[in-house]
Amino acid sequence: MSRYFSFFVSAILLATVPVAYGPGQSAVHAQTEKQERNGPTIRRIEKQFGKRVASVVRTATVSQYRLLDAELLENDRLLFEQAKLFSPENSYRTEAKRREAAKRWSDIQAARILINAYNISLARSNDPESLNRMIQRLKYNCNPQEAAQLLEKFGKIVQQYKARLDAAKLAGKRSKISPVIAKGDYDNAKKWFERAKNYQSPECKDKTSTGDADGGGEVIELDDIVGGPDAEQVERDPCDRINDQTDPVIVGECRAWASILGTWVNREYGGSITFRLRADRTVSAYIGTANERMRYYGYDNGMEILNGLQLAGTNGATWLVWTKSGFEFAAKMPSRKPGQTFGQAAWNQTGMIFIDKKNPNAISLPGQLKWRLSNGKAWVRQ
Incomplete structure (x- = not known):
């Protein structure tokens, strides 16, 4: 090792x-x-x-x-x-x-x-989808040389999927893998490769600021986590396949996370956010429909705002479900410049997210994110 x-x-x-x-x-x-x-x-x-x-x-x-x-x-x-x-x-x-x-x-x-x-x-x-995220993030952070190196590696992986498909076709009924499955794998790899290759990075700006001045959290560089303007593709939620999923681990985790997963709305300000279980069994949250306040602070439709949330416990004395670890996305406020408060996009370590047993239809978000998205007003089940 x-x-x-x-x-x-x-x-x-x-x-x-x-x-x-x-x-x-x-x-x-x-x-x-x-x-x-x-x-x-x-x-x-x-x-x-x-x-x-x-x-x-x-x-x-x-x-x-x-x-x-x-x-x-x-x-x-x-x-x-x-x-x-x-x-x-x-x-x-x-x-x-x-x-x-x-x-x-x-x-x-x-x-x-x-x-x-x-x-x-x-x-x-x-993983093709993970490689796509990493390349997009490198481009977004103005690292074209590293992005090109990773894209070259990605291209070789796609070639392997193509060779695998050709071998399956040639072997026919004797093939250990169905040509239909091999084609699906190749098409999927090629799709994510094309997205990574064609992703246009925004104009590079001064990135000397270390993040959100009001965040109070450590700024973490995440190689494979896409956030902010990069989050244009959301992987399929494993729980969407729960009815035909035979793995009891996934089924159990979907049930444990059930109180959090899904869409939440804000009745005071409008807008929606959606929590989804990821393939690595952590949970991410995405903006479904941005309200006016969200857009004012730099958040928009489809943006990933929480990532890497791990399940800390369920059915406790006070909380129905609660999380540990994870990161929250501090978006760049459109009117601010790097160095100013909210002038630099960054992923920061996040606080705990939970659902109170006394109020099971509302979710508690970390303080700063809750304030920027809805001025502290509750997010409730759709």
């Missing part, structure tokens, strides 16, 4: 905080989760996939990427089922049994986190 990739995985593991435990759940699990980061399950996953993932990230081999992606998904599904056997929701005869279950459960959860890190890394280097 390369030094960079090891650092990337370690950063995700160290940044992951324990899940929230509701009434009746043992604190033993919460305490053990902080400690159990080198158990047999996570060691198995690292041994089984670490070097292979690093190799595919480096070489961008389509066949290996797709095989590895499917294997990781299957392993995550199996771990999800295994975790149920050691859940903090279960009853245990003795404290010793509870502690042993906590170790097993925490080891499994850490392994699933590692699998998620592998999935993210693979997508950054091989």
Whole structure:
């Protein structure tokens, strides 16, 4: 495993905080989760996939990427089922049994986190839609040389999809992959490649400012997150396929996120925002219809305003559902210049988003974003 990739995985593991435990759940699990980061399950996953993932990230081999992606998904599904056997929701005869279950459960959860890190890394280097986002962001940030290098790599990936389609056609009934599926994969890769290639970056401006002066948050550079004016394509929500989706992990997460996902409107100012589950199992929010106040502050239709939200807990004492981590988009105010307040677009770390049990039809957004979008007025279910 390369030094960079090891650092990337370690950063995700160290940044992951324990899940929230509701009434009746043992604190033993919460305490053990902080400690159990080198158990047999996570060691198995690292041994089984670490070097292979690093190799595919480096070489961008389509066949290996797709095989590895499917294997990781299957392993995550199996771990999800295994975790149920050691859940903090279960009853245990003795404290010793509870502690042993906590170790097993925490080891499994850490392994699933590692699998998620592998999935993210693979997508950054091989997934056509992710590559399109990265290239658009590089162009938007006035890095044409890096964008050109990544576009060249993307072009080679598209050629691999074309070769895969040609091989499937030639093999006919003997092909291991259906020519119809191979054509769909090629068409999809070609579509995102063309969008990345044809994306016209705006005029480069002075980008010396470090972000929103009123944000109070650290400005984070995100290689593969598109925001602001770049967000012209929204990937399909995995929950849209819930009726024919056999993976219980996705189904479970769609249900857990259900209170947040969907469209919210503002009755005072108008406009709408939509929360969608992403393929990496985080949630993003997009502006559906911008109201006058949004446009005044630089937000417009289709713009991505929240990204990377992770589920922190559900059905707590006070909140129905709440998030952790994530980023919010501070748009550039049209009337401001770089260096002035709201004069520079930036992604900043965001605060917690939650739905109060006492008011389940309203969602609480982070302070600054809530103020800029609706002057603090509530966003309610459509």
